[in-house]
Amino acid sequence: MFNLNSETPFSVKNDILSGLTVALALVPEAVAFAFVAGVDPMVGLYAAFMVGLITSVVGGRPGMISGATGAMAVVMVALVAQHGVQYLFAAVVLTGIIQILAGVFKLGMFIRMVPYPVMLGFVNGLAIVIFLAQLGQFKVIDDDQIAQWMQGDMLVWMVSMVALTMLIIHFLPKLTKAVPASLVAILVVTGIVIGFDLPIPNVIDYVKSNSGDPEASLAGGLPSFAIPEIPLTWETFRIILPYSLILAAVGLIESLLTMTLIDEITETRGQGNRECIGQGTANMVNGFFGGMGGCAMIGQSMININSGGRGRLSGITGALALLAFILVGSEWIELIPLAALVGVMFMVVLGTFEWASLRMFNKVQKSEIFIIVLVSAVTVIADLAIAVIIGVIVSALVFAWKHAKQIYAVKSVDEKGSKIYTVHGPLFFGSARNFQDIFTPKDDPDDIIVDFLDARVYDHSGIEAIDALADRYERRGKTLHYRHLSPECKLLLQKAGNLVEVNLIEDPNYHVADSSLA
Incomplete structure (x- = not known):
């Protein structure tokens, strides 16, 4: 179905190296989605660590990477803005409970009913979303705190380093697969940018410009247990329940569809109901330890699979490495140029987008092409969960119309x-x-x-x-x-x-x- 590298066998070395690569790519994503949700960057980083670790241990899909995601972050914005971050933590706890119940009652089986055109629209739409998200890295904040597109030497060097990253990822596997190409590309480009002092923003520049705090840092301690500081009343429950239901649905749909994609690539089969329980457990723990929750990440999962990660150890390594970055390695991670990470994500876009769907236009029924385009467009414009639900409904109506005759x-x-x-x-x-x-x-x-x-x-x-x-x-x-x-x-x-x-x-x-x- 998807023309990606799937022949790499399971090995401890591949899992560890791919996990390290994933951890590097998780940092800017977690920070960016924290800004989207309107919370502190550490809330996003803690979420990426806890969700990634717990789902890797107890989830139903080895090799799949979970963390803080944009699909869930956009749902959180209104809740945080109106009621504060403590209500978000409570909503994430309730989200986890709902997802666990979905697994207990075996609702994960229904993801197998998603039609193939909807699945194609899902991956194409997410590929476009990932691509558009990277374009924001080509902007800088001016003195008036207004985002402006890069110009001059900065833009030239940014594009050049992105291209170099992509070339390394593409050609290195043809020479050797001893180490993940993405990890090598990040290290090489980082060395070039630092060594030649190129005018390219790095991770900490991104954090400072978006937070407005010139003293911002990614350094932090271990997440600590705390019960959300909210009134335990029926009114509170009424406030968080709608958000929790939407978060649970979005998280499970994205996770289970990503699991299906990984199943196709690796020619193995994950356990949908167990993944529901794993995602729910991770989100419930997040709410008690100051994280914003999350779900499976198709981009980081593709990085992991393409880097050779197949087992649970890859996700565990990625989560623990991310925690190590927060505790002791922040000063090194902050120096990674955005160009290297953008190049990695651009390669993810190229690998995720189902290019064969473009050749299907004259070979399959028009109704199926319409569903692919519809789901892709709604994923980009609105929301992943809405896109998949609309796609399934339209597919069912098309099926009913055809069989009615x-x-x-x-x-x-x-x-x-x-x-x-x-x-x-x-x-x-x-x-x-x-x-x-x-x-x-x-x-x-x-x-x-x-x-x-x-x-x-x-x-x-x-x-x-x-x-x-x-x-x-x-x-x-x-x-x-x-x-x-x-x-x-x-x-x-x-x-x-x-x-x-x-x-x-x-x-x-x-x-x-x-x-x-x-």
């Missing part, structure tokens, strides 16, 4: 003079009207048989259609028999009463898939 009946007359309608196709809300149009009670003989051996009633609208048809024949004094109805349908048919005739021996049994594979 597939119901038909073959007509015949038996030796007793009874007219037989042998129905073919699905009977559900979309095809109920077409089903009614098949029959002609006015012109039919007194005895009618409707055979459902090659048909299936799927919902209550189908049941109502059957009952309505029986009423049409009854009003004309004619006898209607139903044959080969499924057991589920027989249990629901009440209004037809003695008009229903079934053959218990030949009735088919339909089995519903359970959630054991989720």
